[in-house]
Amino acid sequence: MKWRRVYTLKLYIMNKRKLLFSCFYLLVVLCSYGQVQQKPIARVDKMPNLPKPLKIIDWNDMALRFDKLVYDFDVQGKYWPMVWMDSTGKNFDQPTLGMYTAIGDVRQGLKNHKGMFHEAMANMGSVLGASLVGIDKSNQANRNYVGMLKNYFNKETGWNIMMNNTAPEVALLGGGYGRDWWYDVYPNLLFYAIYDQYPSEPDFEKIAKSIAEKFYAADSILNGNYDYSYFDYARMTPMKNNICAQPDAAAGHAWVLYAAYKKFGDKRYLKGALSATKALQSNQINPTYELLMPFGAYMAAVLNAEQGTSFDLGKMLDWTFDGTAICREGWGVLVGNWNGYDISGTVGSTVDHGGYGFLMNTFDAAWPLLPLVRYEPAYANAIGKWMLNAVNASRLFYPQYIPREHQTLPDSADVTKGVIAYEGIAMASTFDTLYKDLKAPVAQGDGPKWVPGKNPPVSQFSVYGSAHVGLFGATVEQTNVEGILKLDLLATDFFRQSAYPTYLCYNPYPVKKTIHFQLKDKGVLYDLVSQKILSTESRKSHLVNIPANQSVVLVCLPSTAKPVYRDDKMLVNNIVVDFRKGKN
Secondary structure, eight states, X not given: OHHHHHHHHHHHHHHHHHHHHHHHHHHHHHTTSOOOOOOOOHHHHTSOSSOSSOOOOOHHHHHHHHHHHHTOTXXXXXXXXXXXXXXXXXXXXXXXXXXXXXXXXXXXXXXXXXXTOOOHHHHHHHHHHHHHTTOOTTXXXXXXXXXXXXXXXXXXXXXXXXXXXXXXXXXXXXXXSSSSHHHHHHHHHHHHHHHHHOTTSTTHHHHHHHHHHHHHHHHHHHTTOOOSSEEETTTTEEEOOSSOOOTTHHHHHHHHHHHHHHHHOOHHHHHXXXXXXXXXXXXXXXXXXXSOHHHHHHHHHHHHHHHOOOOOHHHHHHHHHBOOOTTTTTXXXXXXXXXXXXXXXXXXXXXXXXXXXXXXXXXXHHHHHHHHHHHOGGGHHHHHHHHHHHHHHHGGGSGGGSOGGGBSOGGGGGGGTTTOEESEEESSOOSSSSSTTOOSSEEEOSHHHHSTTTSOGGGGEEHHHHTTTHHHHTTEEEOSSTTOEEEESSTTOTTOOOOOOEEEEEOOSSSOEEEEEEEEEXXXXXXXXXXXXXXXXXXXXXXXXXXXXXXXXXXXXXXXXXXXXXXXXXXXXXXEEETTTTOO
16 A cells, blocks of 8 residues: 555645646746836826725625615605506516605606606616625515516617616606617616626517617617717617707717627627727717716727727726816716815716716716726726725715715605615705705705605605615725725626636825735735736735735736736636736
């Protein structure tokens, strides 16, 4: 038996040597590349490195609690529950969920308009957000809330895309629906993101292909000119009305078409994505309207990385942030300190009453802007700094996190049950005569203006905006160092290629900081910014040094992997790790 022990020992030594060689090889090769030079975003440069007062709330917990309370049909309280079942069976012969847009909205509920007035912005946003934090919305308390979303697919009108309402009978009660382009495009981005989470849901493939065909045909008809108020997807005709033109709809078309290309492999969809992104870039003035411009920036980054294009990413990021939009005057990202509160990073109007930021817009901007960094780590510092400001300021939308003297309805806060926020925060009250004594930041909402004299004051609390909280819940995690966030760059990168877990950590301090970074399995960390492996030892727990006011973009790699270089990219196990190898 002695020979077996000797053989086993030799085999052990050989394997150990192979492991050590692999680690050494990985170290030598990965340490041989230079620092990725960081590029600024001018608007972010005006934000504080470390916003004050600093308080990062548990966004994952907020998302879980929102879902638990808002989807409870039996919850007690004035204006509750927030949901009902719509049995009108529009587009698909099935009941679907109704959800209030704002607390107490008199247009909604089972007793109004046959229960059919509810918005995809709320329903889809809540399903997506909950799914991202690990809740199976296709089988929750014996209800399939994912399948119910099919009712927003407007086949009865011939549009054959997802829309903000299930039927035109109630469309004029709310936003969009055949007159305001972003409202017609955005539900399709939400649908595709949900489809990524539930690829086997019945009818979803057919719906996804219909949307892609409509968007591809529309882009062909528009032929580079998106200067319209909306597009009639039934008659396939671009339209103008009293609502200003929204050329950034091209960003929505591009995002959906590229997702469809990734899903179905149809090169027409790639052609359409490239065409729409080219149309977006061709604008001579900032085309930002509402929510879609950040998706244009994402498309520029991903197409440059994966398809070898040279879209002007910096230009699209400036359009996203600057607040230089002309048609939607001042729309962008807010910067400022209002009476001791940093509100920088919130998204909305930079000019309305001195500035008016909205919670949903802020949540949703993180969706495309975070994964953008994986494709172009030159913006790691800028996006990391913006995200810290946005995450910190966004707590101020919730009544429990902003002092009484800065909110319009402090005595009604209990109605929110701690999970529903004000729609926005403004430098000054946007009401003509109300709340004029409040000092900035003023937490408020527009709900009472939607139905003057009828909608109650509590309709300032936004269900549909709060419904998107899972976008922060799935991407934002605190590290052991206050103010340094661990931002997940894969969570909202839908229909992406295979990738190793990737995180952005920005150090807002003027000195080096060390964070404790935990992996699920033993491995090593590669930094996309320094283009170096940070530790030669395979382990679950790593200490990571982050230079002053700098970032790391950490890719969690198996320790025995050998890098391969192909088409100017670095791959491990045939998975792209670094899109920028050799591009410094």
